[in-house]
Each structure stands twice: as C-alpha cells, then as structure tokens.
Amino acid sequence: MRTFTFFQRLSKAFHGYDSHFKLVLLCTTVSGGGLLAYGEAVAQSEAAVVKEEKKKVVVLGTGWAGTSFLKNLENPRYEVHVVSPRNYFAFTPLLPSVTCGTVEARSIVEPVRNIFRKKNVKVDFSEAECLKIDAANRKVYCRSSISNNSNEKDEFVVDYDFLIIAVGANVNTFNTPGVVENCHFLKEVEDAQKIRRTVIDCFERASLPSVSEEEKKRILHFAIVGGGPTGVEFAASLHDFVNEDLVKLYPGIKDLVKITLLEAGEHILSMFDKRITSFAEDKFRRDGIDVKTGSMVVKVSDKEISTKEMKNGGEITTMPYGMAVWSTGIGTRPFIRDFMTQIGQINRRAVATDEWLRVEGTNNVYALGDCATINQRKVMEDIAAIFKKADKDNSGTLTVKEFQEVLDDICERYPQVELYLKTRQMNDIADLLKEAKGDVAKESIELSIEELKTALSKVDSQMKFLPATAQVASQQGTYLAKCFNRMEECEKNPEGPIRFRGEGRHRFKPFRYKHLGQFAPLGGEQAAAQLPGDWVSIGHSTQWLWYSVYASKQVSWRTRALVVSDWTRRFIFGRDSSQI
C-alpha cells in the first residue's frame, strides 16, 4: 500500500508541475545515467495577439523544411495554415532503424500540432494533400487524406498571401519496369513498417513445411538497390537483425539467408571520402553482404531481378530474390511538376528559387527542402553590373580600393567567390586581381571590365548544388522563418548585400548552408562519419557519436526519451520479431 500512496502522490505532483520538472525526472529514469540527450529548450510565452490584419501564410508539408519553418516562426502578425497528408513530423534519418525494429516507428514521429501548440502564432492544420497550386489567384487546392464513411474524400481551397512549398520529393524509379509493382521503398514511416513486416514474412514463409529448399533460398534473398547512405544503412541493419536476433529464432534456415547490395556506380557511398567507401566495402564483404558494384537494375519481376553488368560489357543477368528494396534517387511530385510548368520552369528536377528561397517567376511563393533547388547567380552574368557599382567615380577602371569596398557584398551575394579564394589559398582579392594584371604593385592595380572578367572567369566553377538532405531542409526552414519574423523590420532597414542590378540593398542576407558533417552507420555497432574539414572518423566510437548526435537532434523530449529507451531495449532484449 505504501507504494501506491507514493505513486499516487507522485502522479498528482506530476500533473501539477510544469514539463521541465518532468523531463529532469525522465532523464534520471530513462537514460539511466548515460547518453544524456541535450536539446533546445524552447520557451514560448503566449504573446498578445496583434490587432492589425494578419497575413495568411500557407505551408505545404510537415517534413524537415516545413517543421523547422513552423518551429522558428514567431511573428504573431501571420496566420498560418499548414496542409500536409501526415499529421506528424518524421525523423527520417532513423527510418532505416525502424525497418528492423531497432527503433519503433512511433519513437521517431511527433504530431505537428504539438510542435505549434504553444506558439504565439495562430496555426491551423489540415490533414490533406495539395493537389494544385494556382499562383495567379493565390490559391491552393487540397484533398483530405482520409475517406469519410461513404468512401469519399473532402476537397477544399485555401487562399494565401505567402505560400511555402516544402513537400519533399518522391521516389525515382527511373521508369525501370516492375519496380513500382515489386519493390519496397524507404521514404515514409509506413514504408519502414512494411519492410519490417515483410522481412518477418520471408522468414515465416521459409519455415513452412511445404516450401522446397530452393524456394527457401529465393525467399531469403534480400536485394537492396542503391549503394547510397540509405541503402547501405538498411543493408547493415538487416544484416544485424538477421545475425543478432533472427538466427536464434529460426535456427533451421539461418544459413540460407543472403543479402545483396546492387550499385550501378563503381563504389558504394560514393559521396563520402574514399577511406569510408573502402572501409564499408571491406566490412560488408567480411560480413557476407554481397556488394555488387557496376550492376544496374534494368527490370524487376515478381521473383527475379535483371541487371546490366557494366564490368561484363553490359551483359544482362538475372537473379531470384525474395524481397527487394529500391533506394536510389529522388523525383518530382506530379503537382509540383504542374506548378513548374505554370510558372515557366520546364525540364527541371526541382523548383528553382533564388538565394532567398523565393521561387523564380513568382514573388510570394517560397520553396525549400528536397522539392527545391537554389539557382545560384553566376558572377559572370552580373559582371557588368558589378563593375558599374564598384566603379564609383565612373572612371571606367577599377582600383583595388574601389573593389575592396564592395568585396563583402560580392562575397555575400556570390558565395562562390569566397570559396574560390579558399581553394586557391588566397587571402585577399588583390591576389586574384594581380593574377589578371601581371606582377604590379597592389596599390597601383587598375582594371578594365575585360580584365575583371578575366580575373573572375573561373570563380563560377565553384558553384555547388546543395544536397537533398535533412540538414539543408532544416537550415532553410529556420532561415526562412527568421526572414518572416523580421519582414517589416528589414523592409525598412534592409540588411542584405547591395543589389548590383538594382537600387539599394536586398532585404535579407541570402541563405547560406553550413555543413555539419554526415554519418554512415555500417552495422555491428560501427559507423563512419565525415565531418567538416574532411575529418574522417570510423569505428565503434563513431557509432556512439552517432547515438548522441541523433538523440540530441530529436524534435521533442518525448521522441528523444523514446528513441533512447528503444536503443536500451534493443541492447538488452534484442529486436522483436512479432509480425505486427
């Protein structure tokens, strides 16, 4: 009885105290002293509602980009309407862990309503997908993702003053025949859950008394198409799941299991440092994962995969498989393609925006994350305008001093300039100008427009497309929210670089991506990491770094606690193989 009374009291205490107290208690309980996750404590006070008319902001999508925008938007002058077919945010980097039950699906999702619940900005949410954007009339057409009792889906229209497109990308099958019908994908939470069930299905089917040995082998052949980070991580997780957990429960068939990783290129993890690539390839080989590089999938039937073997002169071979996961490339959602046609962006993979994330060809639509790409401005396109702005005395030539006065603006507006100087190991723009001018004293350099062109001719080669990652999407969301928060302020006191082709300054500084490094978990409690400055780290301690970074990056204390307790559970009890 003592315990009950104690717990009842505790219960009351809990419901009385605020959530920070609960969290401290939770940490003591769940994280058991280790891997204590830290996180941004977002303090929100219910601010007074502004009287003036509010601007309607419509946000499409609740992924990395959309959610980070919502989390950071703080100006109560906006009235936000979020439209997304999922009422939750999903922490995609842990999706591969969900496929094998290392982490539960529910541990990596957070209801979006929870994210904006205590904000002082009014936010509405509709669980619906956007079907069409009508940029001319500032409307989006939406359809509920849930059927009503009579199997119909509600449709509705939403008006906007500003539209934020953050709908991510969909899978790209490169029109390979049979992929949609026969392969699993790994984009959504449901995909990961389905993969998990199918892996268990394969083991259960292969245990049936009526199945022949050959058929068992086929059923237990897992093929993964795509040697990028996702495919590699899934292969590693599956290998661990099979070897650490399933072999104990299915001892009779464990030797029939085979995992094959198919990659069209010459190496897996090709976006990583060579050291990581070769470590991963070696580890997989040792683990018995069959890594087939130079192998391009050309067709998938219900029981066979056909590949074109680059190393054998393009020969077509086929192999039987039980389950295939397609994890290569991203494509454009159809309604985004329509929108792009509408605004004259044709033949592009993603919506082109300027460096302020504003969609080109519109002035109140923004796009960010996987569905967008920043169309960086070339220095060479603007060279005449730059020369004109810099040549203050209109002398027709540019002195080093004149040039240096606009240099900060140039570097801000055209980040490739700074990058170029860095790769050439130059400290000073004067060195670059000197190159164009030959060996003269710095102070006396004067350049004509043609000479400036020569000096800057190679700079644009440094332009880089941003990768389609959560890091980019979430930084863009934060950036855009901060711009929105200070819209009026910056309207009055613009803080961006000089407008070289116009008057005055840009309102905001352009978006600048800060790369924080990238992980590649390789299974067996080992991971590789490529950190800024090309610092490479591989092994067990990197896996622990991975654990702590991923715990700290969780969107809420709830998911953080759940993810950590899932890891603890896996550590003690292994992964569950119940077919649910």
Added chain:
Amino acid sequence: MRTFTFFQRLSKAFHGYDSHFKLVLLCTTVSGGGLLAYGEAVAQSEAAVVKEEKKKVVVLGTGWAGTSFLKNLENPRYEVHVVSPRNYFAFTPLLPSVTCGTVEARSIVEPVRNIFRKKNVKVDFSEAECLKIDAANRKVYCRSSISNNSNEKDEFVVDYDFLIIAVGANVNTFNTPGVVENCHFLKEVEDAQKIRRTVIDCFERASLPSVSEEEKKRILHFAIVGGGPTGVEFAASLHDFVNEDLVKLYPGIKDLVKITLLEAGEHILSMFDKRITSFAEDKFRRDGIDVKTGSMVVKVSDKEISTKEMKNGGEITTMPYGMAVWSTGIGTRPFIRDFMTQIGQINRRAVATDEWLRVEGTNNVYALGDCATINQRKVMEDIAAIFKKADKDNSGTLTVKEFQEVLDDICERYPQVELYLKTRQMNDIADLLKEAKGDVAKESIELSIEELKTALSKVDSQMKFLPATAQVASQQGTYLAKCFNRMEECEKNPEGPIRFRGEGRHRFKPFRYKHLGQFAPLGGEQAAAQLPGDWVSIGHSTQWLWYSVYASKQVSWRTRALVVSDWTRRFIFGRDSSQI
C-alpha cells in the same frame, strides 16, 4: 570520450553476461524504483533428447490457452508442431489500452518462437491457419497466412498423435445487418491499431475547413456497442484520451465530442457486483459518457446506428455516428463448426469436452480456451453408478461411513457437490444425508438409492459454465501441459478419482478452475476489482493494483519492461496522436 568508453565496456559486459544480470540492470533502469514487476524465472536446461519414438503433438493457436500449454510442456518425448496465423502471443487484457496509445501494440506481444526457444521439447512453428481437421485420419489441413510473390498461399497437411485445439473464438455480430461492414471490432492487435488510427482520423476530418458543424458533430460521435468489460474499458480509455490529450491539440472541436455506450441489458458490467455496476454507471454519467441501457442495436449503416429501445416499448430510433466499436459476444470459427459436425456435436456454441479437456467423441483431441466448453457431468446422470460403487457390501443401502469413503472422489469428480455444500454452509456430507432422512443420529443413517437421489437432487444446480476469459484459458493450458508431462507416469499410477461408471481410477485429476478475481478499469486512474470471496475494491488504489497485477502477468521480461515504460511515458508525455 569518457562516456563512450564506459558504454562500450558496458556493451561488451552485456553481451557476455547472461540474461538475468541484464534484467536486474533493466529493472534499475526502467522501473525507476516503483512498481517493480515480479515474474516467474523459467530456468530451462537443454536436456538430453530421448531416443524412443516421439509422439506428435499439434497445437492450433498461440493465444492464452495454446501459449500456456507450450510454456509448461516439458516432456521431451513429444515433438510439437504449432500452427497459428500469428507468430506472437498477445496479452489481450491490455488491448483496450492499445486503442488509445496508453500502451503500444508491440509492448503486449511476444514472438512464440521466443517462448519455446530454450525448451528441451522440440517445437516447430508454422505461421498458418488451420482450415480443416480430419479427426478420422489424424490430419490437419493448413494454409499459410502470407501470400508469396505471385499472390498465392502455400497449403500443407500435418499429421498428429495428439491434437490440441486452442483457436479461441471470433466476433459474434448476431447477424445484425451492417455490423461487419461498418463497425470496428476489438479482438486482435490489428483491430486495436486500426481503432487508434480511426480515432485520430475522426479528429483530423472534423478539423477540415470544408466540413459543416453538423457533420463535425457526427464525425466526433463515438458509439460503443456492448457494456461488458471490454466495451466499458474502451469507453473509459477513449474518454481519457480525448480529455487528457486530444483536447489540447484540437481545441476548436473539443466540445463536439460525444461518447455513447449502448447496452441491450439493464446494466453495464452485469457480470460484476452491483456496487461496481452502479459506481461505473455513475462515474460515466459524471464524465459525460452517455450510457444507454436497454438499447439493442438492430442495424448499422455507414452513418447511422438504429436501436430498439426496450424502455420505450421496443421503439426503433436512429442516431448519426462517426465511429462504432462492436464489442459484444463471441462466436465459433467456421472450421471449428465443421469439425463439430464431423464428430457429432451439433447446435453448440463451442467444442464440448469432458473435465479432462478431451473433446467428446474423440480420444486424442483436446480443446481449451474460448473455443471449448467443459461439459460437466451431472451427479444425477451417474447416481446409480455412484450408489453401486459406494455400497461396498452390496447391501442395497448406504451407510454414512460407506458414503464418506467415496466422498473425496465424488467431490473431485463432481465439483458441484462441494460447491453445494458450501452455499448451504454445511461442513459435512452427513448433514445433507440427514436432511433427506429426517432427524436421526448421524451414525445410524442408512440410505436407499431413492433417498440418495433426494439428498443430491439439488446438487447439479450448482454447475457453472466457465467464463471465456484469459484466466480460464491459461489455467487450462497449464493443466493440460502438466497432464502431458506425466502421461506415462499416470498411465501406470493413475491419480484421478474413481471411475464410477467403469473400472479403476481416472489417470488425472479433472481440471479445476481457480478464480482469482476480475478488474474493470474505469478511466481517470480509477478501477474496480471483484476479488475472490466477493471482495470489492474501487478507486485509485485499485488502479494501482491493476498496474502491478498486469505488469506481473506479462509473458516475458521484455514485454513487462515495455509495458511499464509505456505507462511511465504516458504519465509524463501523454498519449501520442500521430496518425501511424
């Protein structure tokens, strides 16, 4: 770096030490000092395999009955083949908690392969459903529950020496039109997950801008059909979920929510003590749950439920609803009905067995749990045989002494005798005989067969059908396994009561159910319990008793840890409302 090294070491330690050590550690971590679950530590040594030919035991079903049989079977002379469409055991009493996310689905399931993995009995498992039992040829026909890649399902046949039928029951809709098409059920884990998603769906749909106020009201009307323990617990959970969690996330529509509990009888929880029934009815009324008793559902359409109101002379009324859960009565699975016809058991709800759980009309088929019912033998049917056995000196009359010599066997064979004595508050059978004989001295009583009939005439009124509960099913499984463990031993030295209608003794003591009490969780951290001896307990402390009993009853340490951590999580963070 220090932390990593510590954890790495710990990791190694973990993988080295045995699971008991891990558990101690887990308890310290997860249960955080409270509600420490206790459980049976099953120690299994890999025993030597017996050389003689093994008997094939086929077990159908991995529910309460089947699993408790498997857990307790220890004789390596059997070779077991388990057939069930689910590769896991599900702790059904927590299913209502899963519907609202108080507990996760995965926390209440345990792979059956884990349950028998370390047994010294050889156990095979096939994830398949039994389609047909051929008792004459000792075969069961099965079909895999998983489609292969070409959308076909494998079929196979299994032979048996002994067959254990433990397939549970299915839902009974009493042929009410529209129920199958429009209602949710709450029998399987998938049902609970579907209910959870649908509740969120209703809230999301009711939040769409295009939906009228009236339609919102309809969508948010949750109707529960059946005022038994499951219906009541679901209604209570739903009420808590809505009022503790959803109102915060859907503030605009919270006042439109309505929960109705429909019960055809006069009271809800009618199998419980009156005090519990009226407490529950009052609490629900206070909570705003509309309890409609005397209301029989006669039809369910896509948007309306029609009921016959007993209190209004059988008037038919209809009401709009958004989601309906049907939770009343259990029925027979079709293949069991076929089997019953095969063995001449017609017009029964469940497979009839004798008190040793053997199916009547067969001699090597056993049935237990919800699919079976024990056909208790009446004293009156056997009265002549009893008289004959007891009358050792063949005098044609029975002395008290003669009767007392067989009394233990009678009480064992016919439990109603003991029950009858108890309800009449008699200590001694002599008192009963005296009643028949008038007021004579105990020693001098001598009874004719007719007088014995009079004395025992009311005894059979005490026969009770066992309820379809997990308690009964699991006790039956344990009982049967123990019989199987000692089959040869008891063949030689039978330990059951005298065979009144035959020679010698029964091999085993008949199954005897021990009622341990029953809980009814009522929401708001309150529960009611009816414990043996009609002890009734209601309130917050009963809820804590419920927590500790349910934690202790978990089938494995893994599920126990998960369930406790789910409760802790709910306690701190509330229930999740992501739509997955």
